[in-house]
Each structure stands twice: as structure tokens, then as C-alpha cells.
Amino acid sequence: xxxxxxxxxxxxxxxxxxxxxxxxxxxxxxxxxxxxxxxxxxxxxxxxxxxxxxxxxxxxxxxxxxxxxxxxxxxxxxxxxxxxxxxxxxxxxxxxxxxxxxxxxxxxxxxxxxxxxxxxxxxxxxxxxxxxxxxxxxxxxxxxxxxxxxxxxxxxxxxxxxxxxxxxxxxxxxxxxxxxxxxxxxxxxxxxxxxxxxxxxxxxxxxxxxxxxxxxxxxxxxxxxxxxxxxxxxxxxxxxxxxxxxxxxxxxxxxxxxxxxxxxxxxxxxxxxxxxxxxxxxxxxxxxxxxxxxxxxxxxxxxxxxxxxxxxxxxxxxxxxxxxxxxxxxxxxxxxxxxxxxxxxxxxxxxxxxxxxxxxxxxxxxxxxxxxxxxxxxxxxxxxxxxxxxxxxxxxxxxxxxxxxxxxxxxxxxxxxxxxxxxxxxxxxxxxxxxxxxxxxxxxxxxxxxxxxxxxxxxxxxxxxxxxxxxxxxxxxxxxxxxxxxxxxxxxxxxxxxxxxxxxxxxxxxxxxxxxxxxxxxx
Amino acid sequence: xxxxxxxxxxxxxxxxxxxxxxxxxxxxxxxxxxxxxxxxxxxxxxxxxxxxxxxxxxxxxxxxxxxxxxxxxxxxxxxxxxxxxxxxxxxxxxxxxxxxxxxxxxxxxxxxxxxxx
Ligand SMILES: Cc1cc2nc3c(=O)[nH]c(=O)nc-3n(C[C@H](O)[C@H](O)[C@H](O)COP(=O)(O)OP(=O)(O)OC[C@H]3O[C@@H](n4cnc5c(N)ncnc54)[C@H](O)[C@@H]3O)c2cc1C
Ligand code: SF4
Ligand code: SF4
Numbered sequence: 001x002x003x004x005x006x007x008x009x010x011x012x013x014x015x016x017x018x019x020x021x022x023x024x025x026x027x028x029x030x031x032x033x034x035x036x037x038x039x040x041x042x043x044x045x046x047x048x049x050x051x052x053x054x055x056x057x058x059x060x061x062x063x064x065x066x067x068x069x070x071x072x073x074x075x076x077x078x079x080x081x082x083x084x085x086x087x088x089x090x091x092x093x094x095x096x097x098x099x100x101x102x103x104x105x106x107x108x109x110x111x112x113x114x115x116x117x118x119x120x121x122x123x124x125x126x127x128x129x130x131x132x133x134x135x136x137x138x139x140x141x142x143x144x145x146x147x148x149x150x151x152x153x154x155x156x157x158x159x160x161x162x163x164x165x166x167x168x169x170x171x172x173x174x175x176x177x178x179x180x181x182x183x184x185x186x187x188x189x190x191x192x193x194x195x196x197x198x199x200x201x202x203x204x205x206x207x208x209x210x211x212x213x214x215x216x217x218x219x220x221x222x223x224x225x226x227x228x229x230x231x232x233x234x235x236x237x238x239x240x241x242x243x244x245x246x247x248x249x250x251x252x253x254x255x256x257x258x259x260x261x262x263x264x265x266x267x268x269x270x271x272x273x274x275x276x277x278x279x280x281x282x283x284x285x286x287x288x289x290x291x292x293x294x295x296x297x298x299x300x301x302x303x304x305x306x307x308x309x310x311x312x313x314x315x316x317x318x319x320x321x322x323x324x325x326x327x328x329x330x331x332x333x334x335x336x337x338x339x340x341x342x343x344x345x346x347x348x349x350x351x352x353x354x355x356x357x358x359x360x361x362x363x364x365x366x367x368x369x370x371x372x373x374x375x376x377x378x379x380x381x382x383x384x385x386x387x388x389x390x391x392x393x394x395x396x397x398x399x400x401x402x403x404x405x406x407x408x409x410x411x412x413x414x415x416x417x418x419x420x421x422x423x424x425x426x427x428x429x430x431x432x433x434x435x436x437x438x439x440x441x442x443x444x445x446x447x448x449x450x451x452x453x454x455x456x457x458x459x460x461x462x463x464x465x466x467x468x469x470x471x472x473x474x475x476x477x478x479x480x481x482x483x484x485x486x487x488x489x490x491x492x493x494x495x496x497x498x499x500x501x502x503x504x505x506x507x508x509x510x511x512x513x514x515x516x517x518x519x520x521x522x523x
Numbered sequence: 524x525x526x527x528x529x530x531x532x533x534x535x536x537x538x539x540x541x542x543x544x545x546x547x548x549x550x551x552x553x554x555x556x557x558x559x560x561x562x563x564x565x566x567x568x569x570x571x572x573x574x575x576x577x578x579x580x581x582x583x584x585x586x587x588x589x590x591x592x593x594x595x596x597x598x599x600x601x602x603x604x605x606x607x608x609x610x611x612x613x614x615x616x617x618x619x620x621x622x623x624x625x626x627x628x629x630x631x632x633x634x635x636x637x638x639x640x
Contacts, residue, residue, distance in 0.1 A: 119622060
């Protein structure tokens, strides 16, 4: 039996972007359903990782400094008007967390409250409570698998599979907010295995566009064979070779590529946080208890004992590419469809540089809040009969194969994609020739998925995740090839310099035929 | 990965079954959760943080550990304080102060604020 629900607004996802969207839509008077693949409160990158937040008091000098800080790193693709809006909205939302949600922010040595970061479990636990109190119906363990549209292509809900209840569900709504996070390709980076780029696939299936998909090769440092990609404290690190000599040029902020190159040469890279003094060591434990979980359980003292490190792909979680946004309410190019958080492009505030460390968290709160309010308004304008509109299901790959036989499994597809996007010599240290070969293979994988990936029930979710990952990888490499220069994190070995003539964003889309084209940056 | 469910400590509250983002557990016939899909575990430590009786242990490795591993030795984990250490450090549980309130870290640049997450 299918679970059938109606709502003004359906929010897909359960992380910060989704919870802010649900809260603001509900405050606006909308009836809201929130469907999360995992559990709203523990699922997603923030809940496990925790985030520094771009929280800057509204003093002109501090704001100016904040906006200028990543402009060059981002290849001058960010937009000052959007930065200013995000700084304003984030300031208000973080203060709301302190004053309304009673998030226990710490107090600094000078007695002033500190609000520039959020512990993941504490933040998201409180967001869940608030969302419930606002009257939102939460569906946990309810991955959405496709969007529903009206005859004329307006998004009007979504369908999915409740994996614990083992039944299908369908929500018909006036508007949909996609807040499904980025795509980290099941790399096991902290909290990211729920982030398989599903929202981008759903969006592309109804004709929405993506932007900045070349900025998709973020890699996080973690101790070898572990998951915790918290990287701030590697600022205190020295990196070593196996023989104990210092690995020249290796570092966390600049010099991660040196680590990648050394690992590629089949050499291990070791690390010690030996530049932290006693006071810093104590304080670090308080700031990031999750960072120390790994070391304590491995029995390693990271300050005095060398440990081997690896780099885990974080794709568009700490990259900046995602669904293209076309107005201040985070609408996509498709009516009724909104995008927020990592599912949306973050180029508007980060350009081509990582949004990790502060911007992404600010974007999730801001875009979440805006999209929730805009979706509520859109639904209200449709009137109460919106849920009665006839709808059709929009999903393709992995759901409705074009061939008669099932010829490939989701697990095979996942392995095939990972082989093209995880290796540092393909995705991190990019070269046109390598990208073209990888893209050719990914196109082949897509054809196989389109004709012969078939699944039912709970397995359907795995099939759709696999399809979403292939689609993501193809937009990434098509966009990376469209930029014959190095800008932001989209660096090319064959085009090592920035080319002023390519000061544009790259829009992409399509499924069977993938395309990418330059898009002017608003002045 | 999740490596240990202590039947002796578990109060069959189903919390871990509910909160695991990747749906690793099933409720067992006696109410004690069963690790049904360990390969899906993303080593996020959320189940541990939410277990009211510290009945779970997540090893830091992202691959399964052999039977004789420390991660299956409940007595060792208890003695070394590792069992329930995450919940303790984030200050969850009766009578504890949320870790967030104490989370004043070092500043990463001389002019920057202390890191609090
Ligand atoms: C280790 C780590 C540390 C980080 N540190 C920082 C930092 O210090 N500062 C900063 O700004 N950013 C940081 N980031 C990035 C930041 O965590 C993300 O930008 C942020 O979590 C984005 O929020 P979100 O709500 O868009 O996505 P997420 O928090 O990833 O949530 C996505 C949600 O969507 C759900 N979902 C996925 N697919 C579906 C589907 N098909 N149906 C239903 N639900 C679905 C998931 O279950 C999940 O609940 C960090 C990331 C990592 C991995
Ligand atoms: S560590 Fe995370 S993914 Fe693994 S069982 Fe626990 S909650 Fe689930
Ligand atoms: S959360 Fe702990 S006590 Fe509750 S069912 Fe799981 S293991 Fe048992």
C-alpha cells in the first residue's frame, strides 16, 4: 500500500538546508512534509561533521573583509550582492539559533559570546525538534526517488520508498524544495554516504540546469582507512615521508596536491600535529570532539606520533557546483522547483573555491530559509486545488529502463563511477586527455544504466543513487572540459593558468545528451 | 564501522535503528538491534552518540574488523573509557553539560576568533 500525502510544500532532505526550508515555509503558513533519506537530525554532512559558519557582525569593515577574503581564490566568479544577502540572512538565522532554539553557544575568553560555528549533532538535534514543533510532518528513512510534474511540466510533488516500512510513498504538493546535499560518490567521507547527488538527477529529469559542476573535486584529509575528514587542525600539521623526512610543500590549505602526488607514487604520507602548543592541544579537543574520535580509538597521539593520511573525495559537498538558481527565492529554471544547500550551486558566494569552513553552512541556512518562504508563496498562489492536479512521474534511469532485460546492477554501476571519479590522477590532478577518456567510459556506463538498470522496492533507492552518481560525474567532466584554463579548484594540468577571457560560469545539464556552455557573470 | 552491540547493556529502545542515516540496523527478535548491513555503515558515530546506555561501539576503520579485534572486547572498551566516549565528550546524557557550550578551540589565524566547531 502506497502512503499518499498532500502538502503545500514538500522539502526533500533532512540537513540544515532542508530544516531551515521546512521551518520558514511553515512559519509562512504552509503545510509542510519533509522527507529524508536517512533520519532528519543525524543525516547529512553537517550532522556528523559540524561546521564553522560565515557569521560576521554587520560592521561595514568586517563585512567588506569577509566578502573580499575568497574572491581571488574563487576566480572572481562570486557575486557581491549575493554575498551581502547571505551575510545578512546568516547573521539573523544564527542569532535565531541562539535566542529561539537556545543553541548553547560558548563564551570566549573575554566573556563575549562566540557564534562562528555549530557542533553537528547538537545543531541538527535542535533543528529536528523545531521542525516538529512547527507542525511539519517528517518522514524519516524515506528517500525520494523521483519528482512528479503536471501536464505542462510544473513540479507538483515527489515519490519515493520508505525503506523501514518497506512501502512506496507519494506526496503531492504545490512546490518542492530539493535540499538533498551534494555528491561525494560514496567515498565514506564523514557523514556523506547519504549524499549521492539525487536532487541534481531529479532536477535534470524535469529540465533544470546545473552550474559550476567543474568545481567538484574537493578532497578532505583523513587518517588512512578512516572517515573523519575534519581538516582545520591540519593547519598545525607537518607532513612526512615514510623515512621520516619532511614532505616539502605538503600542507592542508595549500599543498594538498603534494599529498595527492605522493600517494599516487604509491608512497605513504605521514602527519603529526606537531605545531600545536599545549594550550592549543587542549582547546582542540573541546572544539572538535569528533576529530579526536579516530585517534583515541586507534591509540595514536596525533601531536607526537606520526600517522598515515589519505584524501577522501568530497565532490560537490565541499565543491561548489549544483543546481542553478535563477532568483532571490532560490527558484530553479523549472516552475514549482526550488533548490537549497549543497544541492544548489554555491558559486554565487564562493565562486570556484571550496565553500567548506564557513560559506557552505551560511549558504545552507540562507538558501534554505529563502527557498522555504518562496515555495510557500508559490504554493499559496496556486490555491487549495493544487494537490488535485493530475501528475505524472518524471524519473528515468534506474527506474524505467528502456531495454527489456536487466543487464547491470547498482553495485556494478557504483564501482564503475568510482573508478572514474575517486582517483587523484583523474579528478584531482585533472588533464584534458584523461578527462576525455573518463567521460567516454562514463557515457558508456550511462547508456548501460539507461537501458538495463532495473530494481524494485528498497533496491530502487540504490539504483537511483547509482544513476545520480553517473549523471553527476558526466556534468562534472563535461564542465571541466569546457573550461580550458585553471580557475578556483577547477585546475587543469594542460592549462595551468587563469585565462581572463574565460571569466564566466559554466552551466550544464542534460542526461542522455550532456551539455555545458558559458554563462555570463552578472556585473 | 559499527562493530559492537552489547546485548547486556541494550535496553531495546530502537533509537539506533531510527537514527542511523544509512539504515544499518534491524530490530532483532529479542529487541536488541542486529547489524544487518555493515557494509553500508559510513562510520559517522551517530548511533553511539544517541544510545542511552552506551551499548554500541563504532570503530574508526571504514572496513570491517576481524573477530579478535579490540572493537569486539566490551570489557576492554569499558576499562579504557572508549565505550560511550563520544556521548561523554559531546555532553549528551543526564547531568552532563552540552559540549557545544565548552567548545572554545584555538584560533587558526592570529586575528581570527577561536574555532568552536
Ligand atoms: C567533514 C565535513 C566538514 C565540513 N565543515 C564545514 C565547515 O566547517 N563549514 C562549512 O561551511 N561547511 C562545511 N562542510 C560542508 C557542509 O557540511 C555542507 O555544506 C552542509 O552540510 C550542506 O547542508 P545540506 O543541508 O545542503 O546537506 P547535508 O547536510 O549533506 O544534508 C543532505 C540531506 O539530504 C538527504 N537526502 C539525500 N538524498 C535524498 C533523497 N533522495 N531523498 C530524501 N533525502 C535525501 C540526506 O539524508 C541528508 O539529510 C563540511 C563538510 C564535511 C563533509
Ligand atoms: S556509525 Fe553511523 S552509519 Fe554506522 S551504524 Fe552508526 S549511525 Fe549507522
Ligand atoms: S540505542 Fe542502545 S539501547 Fe537503544 S536499541 Fe540501540 S543499542 Fe539498544
